[in-house]
Amino acid sequence: MxxxxxxxxxxxxxxxxxxxxxxxxxxxxxxxxxxxxxxxxxxxxxxxxxxxxxxxxxxxxxxxxxxxxxxxxxxxPQKEIYDLVPQEVDFEVLTEDRDVIVINKPPDLVVHPAEGHLDGTLVHGLLHYDYDSFRAMIDATMRPGIVHRLDKDTSGAMVIARNLFARQQLKKAFKERLTEKTYVAIILGEFGAVTGTIETQIGRHPVRRMKMAVVEEGGKYALTKYRVLGTSQGCSLMEIRIFTGRTHQIRVHFSHLHHPIIGDYVYGGKGKHIPIEVPRQMLHAWKLVFPHPRTGTMRQFMAPIPPDFRQALEQLGLPILNGMPTPMGPTIPEGWVPPDDLPSDDEEDKQ
Structure with missing residues (x-):
């Protein structure tokens, strides 16, 4: 001992x-x-x-x-995980002040160090961008400034805390669902209705433990709303809003409907039935709304779609996204009553 x-x-x-x-x-x-x-x-x-x-x-x-x-x-974990050093990493800064940095995370970028990804992460890049601020926040999890995450192959808007006060306030905002997260994705298949809601429990896959799945019992409540923005060549461009923050929620929900995100090799978006080749899952965090940690004022930011996503839209003949997402209702849909035991968003929340 x-x-x-x-x-x-x-x-x-x-x-x-x-x-x-x-x-x-x-x-x-x-x-x-x-x-x-x-x-x-x-x-x-x-x-x-x-x-x-x-x-x-x-x-x-x-x-x-x-x-x-x-x-x-x-x-x-391996000792090397904790040897954080500043590294130059490419990411687009949408806005920044003394409390936050809002970025457009590019695809193929891991957010923080973990076994198998010991360097070249967003965290390494943040230390290079503003060493003094982020070094002061390094803790046991090696995630200075990180209050939510996107998967390596998911692009889009992220807010980064620049100090401990902002980190605490932003984590509280995400936990209490004071944020709005809107994504766009290219989904395999066509939908009969223009809008829809997916409401399930999500938990660990019963066999493949590194995956998530829709489960009957023992999972966490998950709510997703979507809107079809266009359909072409057997694929649909979707605007997606998540009201809970479950790990891989969007990917799991659309795979459950047998309409996986194209390029998502984990949840079924690959194979001969995909009309074009794409380098990754076509999922992008398009809009992020959150209360500013210092003032409480709601701030809204858009992340322009990256070149690979735009190229896929052009190849499929789907609408090119230039403007703002259309409103998809308040943070909690009107008339929606959450279960009594609704848990807070996962600390693992990532899409």
């Missing part, structure tokens, strides 16, 4: 701890967050799901209750 708590930068290899008496029947992820307070609960949820945590020698779920005397074994 460890005798002293090392700093995040010193943690590597495997560490074993004993559950103390005051943690009786706490969830495993919560117990770990209290044992290692410089790491977040969400961080340990990721560790558990990645198979890097064992309870009494066995892999378990984050919600597993622990008992005093239980042995927790955690395999920390």
């Amino acid at each position: 460890s005798e002293a708590t090392p700093s995040p930068a010193e943690r590597h290899g495997t560490e074993t701890v004993t559950v103390p008496g005051e943690h009786l029947r706490l969830r495993l992820d919560l117990s770990l967050a209290r044992l290692f307070p410089d790491h977040s609960r969400g961080y340990f949820q990721r560790c558990i799901r990645e198979g890097r945590v064992r309870l009494n020698g066995r892999p378990v779920q984050p919600k597993k209750p622990v008992m005093p005397g239980n042995i927790i074994e955690i395999r920390w």
